[in-house]
Amino acid sequence: MKIAVASGKGGTGKTFVATNLFNVLSRRGEDVTLTDCDAEAPDDLIFFRAEKTNETEVDHRVPVINKDACTWCGRCSRWCNYNAIFYLQAAKVIEVIENLCHGCGACTFACNSGAITEKPVVLGTVTKFRTEGGSPVVEARMKVNEMSPVRVIKAAIKESGESGVIILDAPPGTSCPFIQTVDKADYVVLVTEPTPFGLSDLRQSVDTLREMKKEPAVIINRSDIGDRGVFEYLRKENIPLLAEIKYDPAIARTYSEGRLVTDEIPALSSLFEELVEKILDGHGTGSYKR
Amino acid sequence: MELAVISGKGGTGKSSVTAAFATIGERLVVADCDVDAANLYLIFNPENNTEQVYVGGHKAVVDHTLCTVCGICESYCRFDAITEIDNRIIISETSCDGCFFCSRICPMNAIAMVRSNRSRMYSGSFRNGMMVYGHLAPGEENSGKLVSMVRDEGKRVATEHVMNTILLDGPPGIGCPVISTVTGADKIIIVTEPTMSGLEDLKRVFEVAQKFTGEAGIIINKYDLNEAMADRIEGWCAARGSTLLGRLPYDRRVTEAMVAGKSVTEMFPEAEISNILIKIWNKLITNGKE
Numbered sequence: 001m002k003i004a005v006a007s008g009k010g011g012t013g014k015t016f017v018a019t020n021l022f023n024v025l026s027r028r029g030e031d032v033t034l035t036d037c038d039a040e041a042p043d044d045l046i047f048f049r050a051e052k053t054n055e056t057e058v059d060h061r062v063p064v065i066n067k068d069a070c071t072w073c074g075r076c077s078r079w080c081n082y083n084a085i086f087y088l089q090a091a092k093v094i095e096v097i098e099n100l101c102h103g104c105g106a107c108t109f110a111c112n113s114g115a116i117t118e119k120p121v122v123l124g125t126v127t128k129f130r131t132e133g134g135s136p137v138v139e140a141r142m143k144v145n146e147m148s149p150v151r152v153i154k155a156a157i158k159e160s161g162e163s164g165v166i167i168l169d170a171p172p173g174t175s176c177p178f179i180q181t182v183d184k185a186d187y188v189v190l191v192t193e194p195t196p197f198g199l200s201d202l203r204q205s206v207d208t209l210r211e212m213k214k215e216p217a218v219i220i221n222r223s224d225i226g227d228r229g230v231f232e233y234l235r236k237e238n239i240p241l242l243a244e245i246k247y248d249p250a251i252a253r254t255y256s257e258g259r260l261v262t263d264e265i266p267a268l269s270s271l272f273e274e275l276v277e278k279i280l281d282g283h284g285t286g287s288y289k290r
Numbered sequence: 291m292e293l294a295v296i297s298g299k300g301g302t303g304k305s306s307v308t309a310a311f312a313t314i315g316e317r318l319v320v321a322d323c324d325v326d327a328a329n330l331y332l333i334f335n336p337e338n339n340t341e342q343v344y345v346g347g348h349k350a351v352v353d354h355t356l357c358t359v360c361g362i363c364e365s366y367c368r369f370d371a372i373t374e375i376d377n378r379i380i381i382s383e384t385s386c387d388g389c390f391f392c393s394r395i396c397p398m399n400a401i402a403m404v405r406s407n408r409s410r411m412y413s414g415s416f417r418n419g420m421m422v423y424g425h426l427a428p429g430e431e432n433s434g435k436l437v438s439m440v441r442d443e444g445k446r447v448a449t450e451h452v453m454n455t456i457l458l459d460g461p462p463g464i465g466c467p468v469i470s471t472v473t474g475a476d477k478i479i480i481v482t483e484p485t486m487s488g489l490e491d492l493k494r495v496f497e498v499a500q501k502f503t504g505e506a507g508i509i510i511n512k513y514d515l516n517e518a519m520a521d522r523i524e525g526w527c528a529a530r531g532s533t534l535l536g537r538l539p540y541d542r543r544v545t546e547a548m549v550a551g552k553s554v555t556e557m558f559p560e561a562e563i564s565n566i567l568i569k570i571w572n573k574l575i576t577n578g579k580e
Binding site: 046061082102197210249255 | 369432487491
């Protein structure tokens with residue numbers, strides 16, 4: 001079962017929730033994997049002492065044009081929907097702009113003179129770790145200056161397999177990287193904060209998820225700041241509220257130093273223990289009921 | 291002059307800092323480039339909006355009356371978007387990259403490429419100038435094109451209303467929408483927080499900022515949540531010769547102001563945080579000459 005921990009707004013506590021959920025399941029001895037899908041800003045590993053067990057590069061194939069074989073027909077450039085092949089027939093100029101290429105392979109197929117071959121370009125890495133507790137953590141990490149984390153995210157989710165509970169720590173926002181992550185999830189938990197910004201982004205996330213025929217549940221972090229807008233919205237939309245976590249400088253401090261509240265603050269440990277039960281039961285997978 | 295506020299890590303306070311900057315001095319243009327989680331309009335309530343349609347990327351759609359399920363499209367798609375289920379070709383809208391390859395090679399011409407036109411861009415006036423913002427429809431991809439459109443409109447509005455300063459509120463992360471926000475901007479302001487995650491993400495976003503623009507200054511928000519970590523970030527900045535613009539204390543009144551639809555400098559001008567923000571802003575717009 002895959003559980004995505006997501007949020008429209010950044011910094012609401014996705015990583016905080018995902019790492020602590022994982023920690024609670026892991027110390028119980030459950031079969032659990034944590035997958036950091038925030039490939040642009042992966043931070044989950046900060047919270048664990050873990051040993052690297054495997055690393056793979058994620059690449060895509062970009063065209064290489066052999067100008068000696070090119071007949072200057074321009075078909076490759078016309079087939080490219082990303083403006084990644086710059087072509088001037090009269091001046092006999094043809095160049096691949098690798099940054100714009102999405103690696104779809106259309107140009108290679110379009111070329112009638114066999115002038116296009118392909119080479120791999122690395123987009124990022126998927127690294128697998130094992131924590132001291134023995135549970136796997138899979139990290140998607142996009143290379144800096146690449147445009148899209150989507151392929152790396154997909155590869156990381158694949159690498160996480162299908163066994164036990166897989167917690168996907170999603171990227172912020174509501175567009176492609178978020179969609180790729182929640183698309184594979186059986187259950188989506190949105191972490192929000194009760195502020196006008198939090199509400200606006202929560203709405204956008206819920207609308208996007210409903211577009212995908214998914215019904216999320218919500219955790220409100222720093223629940224005693226801001227206003228009541230988020231609470232009212234959840235009631236009106238019939239969205240289950242799984243937990244409220246109050247603002248606490250001790251939580252902020254523990255998190256800021258890369259440590260887990262479920263190891264250090266007993267009240268938070270029991271909150272997350274309860275949360276795990278709710279999520280696993282709420283999903284209705286009897287096999288996970290204790 | 292275009293100034294872009296970005297962060298790498300989400301939720302560090304980009305939009306609250308932007309809101310303050312936008313209400314301190316002379317009239318200016320604010321452009322919200324975080325198009326899949328736009329928030330600033332909540333504080334600025336722009337009026338007399340003009341609306342423009344943003345036509346998004348293409349998605350492949352199969353006409354099952356023409357499709358013979360030959361599977362050619364499936365074998366060539368590099369985005370794993372096409373699968374044959376029960377003798378029917380299914381194209382996943384979330385995985386389709388819009389490359390046109392399948393529609394070009396389908397021997398039955400059974401695949402059409404369809405564009406969405408549900409996303410919008412708005413521009414209007416607010417109490418201290420003009421505001422431009424995008425709204426990405428739920429489930430739409432954010433390729434950075436809407437961000438570019440928002441920036442272009444920002445420049446147009448600035449010329450029309452004779453305003454010298456354009457302030458861009460960027461998205462989190464380091465991918466395409468961020469690159470679209472910072473490319474060619476005159477100044478980059480990175481808002482970070484004193485956490486391990488904040489520092490890790492700062493390192494990555496700083497690399498992007500360096501590649502796509504000249505100057506990047508750093509603000510450590512909520513520094514007093516962990517002063518030792520704030521010192522560490524400051525040390526990191528010093529070692530790279532990058533400008534530390536200032537440290538902001540954690541202040542619940544930032545959220546209070548947001549709830550009231552105001553910036554902290556508007557609602558609590560006497561607060562310490564407001565004073566620091568005013569100093570930073572004045573330094574930024576006078577090119578460091580105080």
